[in-house]
Amino acid sequence: MNQNALTPDFSDRLSQVRQRIAAACEQHGRKSTEVMLLAVSKTFPASDVAALAGCGQEAFGENYVQEGVDKIITLRAAGLEHLKWHFIGPLQSNKTKPVAEHFDWVHTVDREKIAQRLSEQRPAHLPPLNICLQVKTSTEQSKHGLDASTLDALAASVARLPRLVLRGLMTLPEPGNEANEFAQLRELFLRMQQTHPSLDTLSMGMSADLETAIEHGSTCVRVGTALFGHRTPKGTPPA
Numbered sequence: 001m002n003q004n005a006l007t008p009d010f011s012d013r014l015s016q017v018r019q020r021i022a023a024a025c026e027q028h029g030r031k032s033t034e035v036m037l038l039a040v041s042k043t044f045p046a047s048d049v050a051a052l053a054g055c056g057q058e059a060f061g062e063n064y065v066q067e068g069v070d071k072i073i074t075l076r077a078a079g080l081e082h083l084k085w086h087f088i089g090p091l092q093s094n095k096t097k098p099v100a101e102h103f104d105w106v107h108t109v110d111r112e113k114i115a116q117r118l119s120e121q122r123p124a125h126l127p128p129l130n131i132c133l134q135v136k137t138s139t140e141q142s143k144h145g146l147d148a149s150t151l152d153a154l155a156a157s158v159a160r161l162p163r164l165v166l167r168g169l170m171t172l173p174e175p176g177n178e179a180n181e182f183a184q185l186r187e188l189f190l191r192m193q194q195t196h197p198s199l200d201t202l203s204m205g206m207s208a209d210l211e212t213a214i215e216h217g218s219t220c221v222r223v224g225t226a227l228f229g230h231r232t233p234k235g236t237p238p239a
Ligand SMILES: *Cc1c(COP(=O)(O)O)cnc(C)c1O
Pocket: 040, 042, 063, 088, 089, 172, 205, 206, 207, 208, 222, 223, 224, 225, 226
């Protein structure tokens, strides 16, 4: 029970989201073990991550480099060394080093230069960095991601880089067009698996559309709001 609006019941929220994933898997003839839950903790404090980790959640996603690295360092120092960290925000080439040094996954690689830098900067004592290529499935101009026509070339480069492992594809669809874009990404994924057997991750679906994503084959749903609550828009002082 949530007794106090200021201390959300993470355990309830986590079981609700797991329940949604299980129901969608059941409905679409999939096993719920095929779909991993990535908890997107951007804008929320390390203490909220620790609370959700205390309920058994292990994979967390962050969008902003400095904010993410600060949380990773804080939580590792607090003994939470088993958590896995996924970078899911836009990545500029001058910010790749802290990502290569602290994260386990990057979902948003969309050009060769970023991939090369991540591979060069991945410390030797860590396992290779897991990579998803972010594909632009939308026709909207402002969206990040690479064009499907250049996907094969980038996948081939990433596969050759020694400190990266090509794991999958990711998309962030245009609102209202999710089913269509998820279906497109799955087609690309199935085709690419034939040349890249290491591909096992289809990163798609968020709080509002995880059922649609699971219907279309998602293996990793990235859920923020349904677990942590609504985010305060950047630049707005907290209420
Ligand atoms: C913020 C974010 C999410 C989580 O979105 P919610 O709607 O809060 O679940 C997922 N993926 C990416 C890339 C994000 O930036």
